[in-house]
Amino acid sequence: MSGVSRRSMVGLGAGALLAGGLAATQGGSGPAAAGAFGTAGDGANPADLTYDFRGEHQAGIVTETQESLHLVALDVVTTDADALRDLLTAWTDAAERMTQGSEAVAGGVDGGGPYGVPKDTGEALDLAPHGLTITIGYGPDLFDDRFGLADRRPSGLRDLPPFAGDRLDPRRSGGDLCIQACANDPQVAVHAVRNLVRMGFGVVQVRWSQLGFGRTSATSTSQPTPRNLFGFKDGTANLKAEDPAALAEHVWIDPADLRSATARWAGGTYQVVRRIRMRIEIWDRTNLQEQELVFGRTKREGAPLGQAREFDAPDFHATALDGAAHIDARSHVRLAHADHLGGIKILRRGYNFTDGSDDLGHLDAGLLFIAFCRDAHGQFVPMQRALARADRLNEYIEHTGSAIFLCPPGLRGGEDWGRQLFG
Amino acid sequence: MPLLPARRVTPRRLASRRLASRRLAVVATATMAGAALLSACSTSSADPNPAPSASGTTAGPTQSAQARKATSTYQRYVKAEAAALVTGTEQFVAAVKAGDTSRAKALYPTARSHFERIEPVAASFGDLDPRIDGREDGLEEGETFGGYHRLEKDLWRTGLTAESSRVADQLLADVELLAKEAQGATFQPIDLANGSKALLDEMASGKVTGEEERYSHTDLYDFAANLDGCTTALAALTPMITASDPTLAATIADRQKALEKVLAQHRTGRDGWQSYTALTDRDVKELSAALDAYSEAAAQAAAAVA
């Protein structure tokens, strides 16, 4: 048990309890989201945590946000649909194995003998699964005329429109496919991506990838709220795994959203990824009052301004003695709040990142913003428009990358990603 | 560029260097004793990653008919390329010494192509590889910068000087020595497989990145030559690969074709290649993707013939 942080113990204990609770209350209501709640190993060592790979929804979406991320966007470099299909099938097998703590291929590290090139790269060999989840997504261009998939593109899978203030780098944007690997150990996440990418040479090529080193979101009430690189609690007012009705309303694609040719995507979701650079040095010389004004929450507690506790509901009408609203009209949480967006909500599951420093000696760091929603153009887009127009935060951030993907629903026994897409 | 940067000389490499310089005195006679000495500095074929090596005919394990055919085919290629390297270098050196910069520049990429085709073989002869093909940033303190890349710098950057002529003479002497060594070189099938991988690694680290030909930007000549060396070695092994893993043989063939097709877009004239600086980021990415795909398959060849 040594070396286990108290924080992860607390999180896990509560998660395990909840899993039991949910199972009891759900009765026979059908399969749950894969890996919403994990299974700790016998010894209850948090490193042994695994999440089911199969289920109604993919794992890695409402799954309690793990500590590390490696996300990679890829382009398909072949026009051979069979090759793509075969790769997706092979990926399914490898992904399932790795999430359960096995090598990417049975005997992959040294089973090929001295002259064989190892089929698993080996750096995760002695590491426990650490709650690894692998989530796949498909970009709009995958459904162009290359692979005969055009009629399977759901209407919601379209490129995002430009937003005011965007400084998007095409080398950090877009992609035909996306693999999101999350784990509580960074090496486990990187190993997963590396081995999947390797299997894909000749079929796919990496377009861009991003490491995330700390979660900036809580997706379960059992998780403590982490902090982003501006030092504020992030993920307080988020959709949570414990609220399946809200997830059904805001996250999972409903059969009613789809034409018959695209019915297979029910139970999936749209993933929006934005690489947002944060102007760390400028922020760090900004006084506390301004910082709190920007977000509309207090720094230490994360309470809405005018309230005492983190989970107190914000009161956007409350005014201070001088008559000014506690929560500024251009603060981040006011603009992003459902009350001011016709009830829109999204599931946020982002990560802090830093790619070292730039030429000026400033941190090249920020938030890899990841959101899941049932209709990206009806939820993320109006929300980001509202933020891009007025958010006080804009002075301190810059959107440098952007992508949208369709995450298919979870796989059931015997299914694989190749058949799910092409079958 | 040498496969091992000069500053990361391993103990084994140091030993072989010392051996090589001792050998230089006797090599002209190319005696059996010399060949045996040569095999003593190469790794045994039980090493999972033997450097492609020239081994003494008496020392190697007996080969199957298929293996003999593969290695002798490749041997002929090595000899022919080594001879062409001498001829090409003679012409190049003559142009340098005549101060004919434009002719020397025109001859530079094609003359050295013959070296790039058999580079892994050259790398097994002591320090001939760094002397012929070393890069300035690969030098250890006290070493002087010579060989092809020194003349590349003189031709494209600093201009030819009297020193260039001396460097050219030394280059020709080194190349002739290499050709002599190559005449007596014999191989095991695993050497061919590992040599082809070494060429692919070179292409991925030095050629597709435009690092090798820093001044002349003739990287695609090297790329094409490395690829030729690699596909020749693998073609010689194809019957053996097919016998043990027909799917792999087919994959290697498909991906070779795909890579050659991508490369062919950058041809200029009948036997020229575009300057690296003319490639767009997209072109480079496309080449790199096709190279990754081919390399991933080609890397499995060693296990199939071992």
Ligand code: HEM
């Ligand atoms: C670097 C960029 C960003 C930072 C540092 C940031 C930070 C924060 C913080 C500290 C909170 C308050 C705590 C919480 O409720 O989680 C918050 C809330 C929120 N943010 Fe962001 N955020 C960023 C970008 C975005 C973007 C691009 C969107 C969506 C387009 C977004 C949507 C939201 C939403 C919906 C809330 C909850 C609002 C509420 O209902 O109270 N954020 N964000």
